[in-house]
């Protein structure tokens with residue numbers, strides 16, 4: 001299965017996924033990185049990992065539709081079957097989501113449906129949460145909304161700062177996302193309404209090995 005990562009920023013999740021593919025933990029080919037931001041850290045990570053990269057900037061297109069059509073063209077040319085959103089700072093149109101129905105995953109650094117949006121870790125910290133976490137979900141037409149694949153908690157301790165919470169959350173993301181992708185690739189995710197059933201398979205039911 002050919003997979004593409006969409007990212008706009010630092011790219012630490014991209015690297016975690018690339019490592020998991022390299023180690024054979026995700027049995028798929030990481031065929032493409034789509035990035036919409038010049039100079040983003042993820043671009044140099046992809047270069048180092050030897051992953052084909054395409055920069056598609058929305059400013060170069062008159063409409064969102066044209067922008068997305070160009071991306072779709074790249075996905076088709078590279079025979080992409082699974083799209084992995086990893087810090088891609090754009091909402092995909094319903095048309096795009098329909099085109100890749102149930103084949104787009106996203107990761108969110110909170111326990112959805114709590115703290116949707118771009119500042120979830122800070123929002124959870126400022127709210128005074130005692131437990132937050134990470135969610136991997138299918139993408140649907142609404143932001144941070146589709147059926148949940150995996151969730152795992154992060155305990156906010158008395159001595160945690162925003163920085164230490166960010167670190168713990170990202171560390172967990174780097175384990176949880178490859179697990180979820182691997183389940184998809186193994187064909188073990190069955191969407192039933194809002195619920196995602198994980199069918200038994202060779203590896204134990206995740207989340208596991210999160211320490």
Ligand code: GRF
Pocket residue numbers: 007009010011012013014086087088107108109170173
């Ligand atoms: C992650 O926290 C992810 O959950 C969110 O955006 C961030 C991307 O980080 N959607 P990175 O670029 O993978 O380091």
